[in-house]
Amino acid sequence: NAGVMQNPRHLVRRRGQEARLRCSPMKGHSHVYWYRQLPEEGLKFMVYLQKENIIDESGMPKERFSAEFPKEGPSILRIQQVVRGDSAAYFCASSPPAGQGNTIYFGEGSWLTVV
Amino acid sequence: DQQVKQNSPSLSVQEGRISILNCDYTNSMFDYFLWYKKYPAEGPTFLISISSIKDKNEDGRFTVFLNKSAKHLSLHIVPSQPGDSAVYFCAASLFNFGNEKLTFGTGTRLTIIP
Numbered sequence: 671n672a673g674v675m676q677n678p679r680h681l682v683r684r685r686g687q688e689a690r691l692r693c694s695p696m697k698g699h700s701h702v703y704w705y706r707q708l709p710e711e712g713l714k715f716m717v718y719l720q721k722e723n724i725i726d727e728s729g730m731p732k733e734r735f736s737a738e739f740p741k742e743g744p745s746i747l748r749i750q751q752v753v754r755g756d757s758a759a760y761f762c763a764s765s766p767p768a769g770q771g772n773t774i775y776f777g778e779g780s781w782l783t784v785v
Numbered sequence: 786d787q788q789v790k791q792n793s794p795s796l797s798v799q800e801g802r803i804s805i806l807n808c809d810y811t812n813s814m815f816d817y818f819l820w821y822k823k824y825p826a827e828g829p830t831f832l833i834s835i836s837s838i839k840d841k842n843e844d845g846r847f848t849v850f851l852n853k854s855a856k857h858l859s860l861h862i863v864p865s866q867p868g869d870s871a872v873y874f875c876a877a878s879l880f881n882f883g884n885e886k887l888t889f890g891t892g893t894r895l896t897i898i899p
Contacts, residue, residue: 701885703886705887705889712891713874715887715889718886726886772878773819774887776828776829776830777828779828781826
């Protein structure tokens with residue numbers, strides 16, 4: 671069984687460019703979560719999505735950040751006009767539909783470096 | 786507002802002995818707790834979980850204890866092995882309230898000394 675797949679693993683962007691991070695959940699999982707880990711810090715929740723719906727975006731910065739999980743295809747975390755402070759590891763996680771398990775599994779992460 | 790706290794940033798334990806990692810939380814509504822292990826440059830790996838209706842869950846060398854009245858949980862690893870050296874994160878959720886997002890502690894770096 672393939673786990674949570676994230677790409678790219680490493681991404682370098684210049685200030686002002688856009689970054690797009692992709693996440694394919696585990697097979698059979700319908701819930702996707704994005705977390706961010708800044709250097710020397712823990713994991714901070716950003717957004718929780720189900721297919722075509724944002725369930726909880728309380729951890730998303732109000733500007734420049736957006737996320738989607740379309741009916742077909744991977745979930746995408748988009749960061750517009752990146753700044754140096756966006757440099758971090760971005761982790762995607764997935765879990766099964768309600769009633770089918772309550773463990774969240776993480777991908778290997780995407781490391782964004784803004785230069 | 787750090788709702789999940791791991792007050793020990795690091796811990797060193799001799800190989801073969803017991804490792805005890807601690808975690809405290811402030812939100813009494815949390816009803817599901819998990820421990821994850823993380824190596825550098827990798828994603829967190831699920832280790833073990835416990836529902837708030839239990840006070841203990843065991844899986845091989847890993848045991849999680851939950852004290853709801855103290856809002857405290859701990860992870861016991863016995864015997865500790867060199868491969869256990871990693872950062873351990875405690876996490877909590879409001880699973881039965883329909884919100885499965887995890888709130889993480891800041892992590893404890895465990896070093897197993899051969």
